[in-house]
Amino acid sequence: MRITLLGVPGAGKGTQAEILSKRLNLPIVSTGNMLRAAVEAGSPLGMEVKDLIEHGEYVCDQIALELVRERLSQNDCHDGCILDGVPRTVVQADGLEEMGFHVDFCVRFDVPDEIIIHRLSQRRVCPACGDTYHLANNPSRVEGICNLCSTPLYIRADDKPETIARRLDVYHSRTAPLEHYYDERGCLKGIPSCGTVEETTALVLKAIGAQ
Numbered sequence: 001m002r003i004t005l006l007g008v009p010g011a012g013k014g015t016q017a018e019i020l021s022k023r024l025n026l027p028i029v030s031t032g033n034m035l036r037a038a039v040e041a042g043s044p045l046g047m048e049v050k051d052l053i054e055h056g057e058y059v060c061d062q063i064a065l066e067l068v069r070e071r072l073s074q075n076d077c078h079d080g081c082i083l084d085g086v087p088r089t090v091v092q093a094d095g096l097e098e099m100g101f102h103v104d105f106c107v108r109f110d111v112p113d114e115i116i117i118h119r120l121s122q123r124r125v126c127p128a129c130g131d132t133y134h135l136a137n138n139p140s141r142v143e144g145i146c147n148l149c150s151t152p153l154y155i156r157a158d159d160k161p162e163t164i165a166r167r168l169d170v171y172h173s174r175t176a177p178l179e180h181y182y183d184e185r186g187c188l189k190g191i192p193s194c195g196t197v198e199e200t201t202a203l204v205l206k207a208i209g210a211q
Contacts, residue, residue, distance in 0.1 A: 001026065002101065003208065004083040006178060007109035009158070009167045010120040012193045012200060014132070016109070017084040019201050024210060027076045030084040033130075034067050035059060036156075040127075054157040056166035058088055058174065065095040072101060080104075088175050093182075105208045106182035109193035109200070113168050120164050124153040137197075 001024060005013040017028045035053060038046035049059045058064075068086050071077065083103075087093040096103070111119075122135040126146035133140045133153060140147050157163060182188040189207040193200045205211045 001080040001208070001210075002083075002104045003080075004087065004103050004106050004182075005109070006106055006175070006182075007193065008111060008113065008116050008171045009164065010116040010123070011109035011111045012197070013084050013109060015197055016107075016193075016200060016204060017082050019197070020082055020204065023201075023205070024080075024082075026079075027081045028084055029068060029071050029077065029081050029086070031059075031064050031067055031088075032085040034071070054163065056158055056163040056170060058170060061089055061091045061095065064088065064092055065099075068096070069099055072099070087178060090177055090181055093178055103182065103185075103187055106178070106188045107204055107207065108179060108188060108190045110190055111193045115194060116168065117161070117164055120159045121161055123156070123159050125156050125159075126151050126153055 003020070003026070005017060007013055014030070014032075017030065020026065021028050035046075035049050039050045039053060040046070045063070049063070052059055064086055068083075072081070087096055093103075119134070124133045124135065124140070124144070125131070126133075126149065128151040129146065129149045131146055131148050132138075133146075140153065144153050145151070146153055158167060179188060189204075191200060191203045191207060202211075
């Protein structure tokens, strides 16, 4: 099964990807995670994309597709995977098709922008192990401290209010056209994502026939 997750930043794609990965035994291919890891490592790619990420912009289609192409060539992706953060443009969707990756389900998480801004402004991340928290929905046991490694948490640059607003603008102008792209192919599944994590997961599994 090949699934791609679509929705504005903060719609719950990463959370649902982790749950679906375990339920369906599929690896996650996350361009966002790969790019942030490159920035943290200070690699040439990381240096190239650092400013783009911090200002809520997309990396170029070529970089995104090359990252995905390399990841999809690994053995664990041969029987399917869950794409998180790609495609982000119609050009990237076409690129996936050209490399032989045909999406079975495009799951779109529907959340109003005002809820997204509130959600993301409360997200906290551990810089050491990458564990993610939310002040309201998933707080750490000790405020501001990672449960797993006791490292102080921080607000990602792309979760700051001014960057969130920019990321939403970019999504609506560049990624929203993918809804029509996948709807034409009969694989778009719209899921309301304003309820609990468990409720959203149940709706996704029902939509893709995997209950």
